[in-house]
Amino acid sequence: MNEFAELLDRLSYEPRRNAKIRLMADYFRMTPDPERGVALAALTGKLSFTNAKPALIRALIAERTDPVLFEMSYDYVGDLSETVALMWPIPKEAEAANANHPPFLSEIVEGLETLPKRDLPRQLSMWLDGLDETGRWALLKLITGSLRVGASARLAKTAVASLGDIPPDEVELVWPGLAMPYRELFAWVEGKAERPETLDPVPFRPVMLAHAVEDESFSALEADAYAAEWKWDGIRVQAVCGRDAEGKRVGRLYSRTGEDISGAFPDLMEALDFDGAIDGELLVMRHTRVQSFNVLQQRLNRKSVTAKMLAEFPAHIRAYDLLAEDGEDLRPLPFRARRAKLEALAARLMAEGHDRMDLSPMVPFDTWEQLTAARADPSSAGAGEDAAAVEGVMLKAWDSAYLPGRPKGPWWKWKRDPHTVDAVLMYAQRGHGKRSSFYSDYTFGVWTKGEEGGDVLVPVGKAYFGFTDQELIEIDKFVRRSTINRFGPVREVVHEPDEGLVLEVAFEGLARSTRHRSGVAMRFPRIARLRWDKPPREADRLEALEALLKAEG
Template identity: 55%
Template sequence: MRPFSQLLDGLVYTRSRNGKLALIADYMRRAPDPDRGWALAALTGQLDLKTVKASAIGDMIRARVDPVLFEMSRDYVGDLAETAALLWPKAEDQPAETDDGSLTLSMVVGRLHGIGRAEAPAALAAMMDHLDASGRFALLKLATGGLRVGISARLAKTGFAMAFDLDVDDVEQLWHALHPPYAPLFAWAEGHADRPDPGRTPFFRPFMLAHPLEAESVDLDDYAAEWKWDGIRIQIVGTGEETRLYSRAGDDISASFPDIARAFTGHAVLDGELLVKGEFQGGQAASFNALQQRLGRKAVSAKMMNDFPAFVRLYDILLEGEADLRPLPWTARRERLESCIASLDPERFDLSALIEAPDFETLSDIRAGARDAAIEGVMLKRRDSPYVAGRKATLWYKWKRDPLTADCVMMYAQRGHGKRSSYYSDYTFGCWTQDGELLPVGKAYSGFTDEELKWLDRFVRTNTVNRFGPVREVEKSLVLEVAFDSIHDSRRHKSGLAMRFPRIARIRRDKPASEADTIEGLKRLIQ
């Protein structure tokens, strides 16, 4: 476990992308099989253990150390697994608190795979007695499914590819035809075996992405404009025998949207936006909040599919049959997509319409007036652009609509993760009701500078009025100007509202809390 725990420590405390890639590549070259395969699965989110609940970890540590000490330490550290790893007492027969190498990552994975929730605490405790603090932290993160070390699945695959001088897009093509611990992948990477054959597996192709528009204008003779819809970007991959749906990160989300997967029986690869039909939009796209009800579910009931019917608004076509259309210009692919969509179920698939505008100034006016619940902004696509992986300058642009803002009052704060674990950096904020009650309307942990973070952290520490585990309630005196993309009705929140992409725009030290915005005022912003 020591090499793996050292890798996690390095990833948490390394800021640069190149630094993280170097750490992953070095581990993949040095670690033995199958440890490195299980590590790659963990880093890419393909290792689904979750054998123990957080409450069980709390019970385990309270039985071994003073409960008051644990609660005080957890409040300071902010992370349950990190607190338990640091406080875990040395076993009586353990001469020193070191990882002696007798417990490997593959042994841990095998043990956790083979036990149920009732047996998990005792098994975890036995393994923790043989690990140092870093090893215990890694073990607890694996066991709870909470492995967050500041990297994406794509970055982990890029690190693997860099280790063996491979093309990450080639690795991506093979990825979904293989399973942990990826023995054929490593054998090919090291030159011991032929390249694995994905065969007729419906595998993921990397998405083409857009740069934010920074120019004052573009020539609409060269660029086509269409709406940027506020759902999730997905890829539909069909072989004629099987269909899978992939998110932008390459995650297989077919189980969350089986109705879409069943509806596509063709042999093609399509790019589009996954949306939910709105009850009050005449069947048009609802807000992201509606789609969120289905995201991340491993199984979806018939009632859920009926209450939140999903459909895909198609943007592009990458492959049709065995023909790879990606080298073709956007205009040619658009024609093929328009022909293809005629054969698809109109209840599940439609075409993202182009925005007709004679010039950029007119397009700007159209964008400024768009406050549809499901519109994020405008996409600009160069008419002669091929479909290429990643972000390529001048080919596609995203032009998001200007954010909405509201003055809110900080109510609660919680410590962050990784390099922010020592700071209160996650803030819950609220607005006033007509009766003078402050209700939470959102949570944000971005938008501020490092200096502003230090100031906010000091404010939380000196203005705490109550504590709830790792959460601090603060005096209701600080106003934060919050920027957000849109706001929607929500049944899950007491205020009845949910913000989309909230972030801190300004710290309003000049404004009294009594003058912050109201719930009624926010409701008027709902489209």
């Protein structure tokens, strides 16, 4: 475990991408199975532990230290795992017994996955006693599921691929059929075994993602080399249908990250009948009209669905691409060919009466100016009554293969301009990882009429990104000098009509919320810029957000 902890510690301080890859590759090369496979699972976010939660960590540290001292230390450090790792007192007898026997990472993961809840506190204490400060920090980060060391799953797979000079895309292609501790993966990249093959009749295929269009992007792109289609405001899914070894029809619905979400959408899975894999957008469709993302949320993250929910929120797929058909892998084909096959499949399904899937229409254009006009007014460019559910356009090179990850050039996304609101900073909390010494998580509010008639601020959202490093330093200084109250790790800052900080907040949409005092919740809020030029009294009002919410339906 200490070796894995050292890797995490070095990754957290290493800003260079290639250097991070080398660090992980060296660890995988020097570490035997199954330790390196468990580490890979941790780095790619494949581990989760039902019984190990932050509350357990708090309870354990409260047994060994003064609670007030811990709260003061936590307030100063700003990170739970780091605070506990530094403060954890080790009894002398435990220190002597564990000096030469720190626990293995695989031992810890197995224990976290299999130990009964009643036995976990004692075992976790023993593990913490057997590790150094960095090891304790890494263990606690592992438990809380927040490694945050600047190494994405893609980067970790790239490091694995470098062990055998194999293209990272090849690792992505076999990844969905593998499981911890990934012995067959490491054996393959090191030249000791054949390429792993999945026997799953309905496997997940790594999705292809797009880069955001920037102003200078168009100057390097030829309009006639790209197709355009609407980007719908749902969630990206992959619907896969096939036959098992006994010839029985099977189907699955996967999220963008490969999570099997079929159980939450039985109505959709029963309706789809084809042999292949479709890349599309999951939506709610009522009376042939696409509903807003707020409506779709009623079906998301449900462990079970009722008959009433199935009737009120019927799931629908709007197809973008066809990845496989009748046992043939279509991903190497150019988009033009895949699109033609998708159109033929969609026509057949519709002719057979299948109404839970349709084809995402193309956006006709000859010049970038025409596409700009279509993006600005989707209703007049073919989206019709569904225009409110369009969040932009996608650009796909006609000759592009379907590649895993986010290759730059073949696909671009050009989302609609976000909504913005000027809001007042009300509360701030320390961040995590590299930001643990900065107040980087912000709660902001807008004005509305109070119960006594005067104007009051009500929180409408939280954001922790969008600003530059320099702006983070400026906000952190403001928070420290303007604190008027503290609630554990949270600081309340001055927010009076003539004193405070106004933030221009960008967001994708609004939804009704019973959890927020304002009654509204923002979707994907981020800090667009700091409005040092504007006094808080000139910030926006809740009534403006209510009007926007009403306009969005």
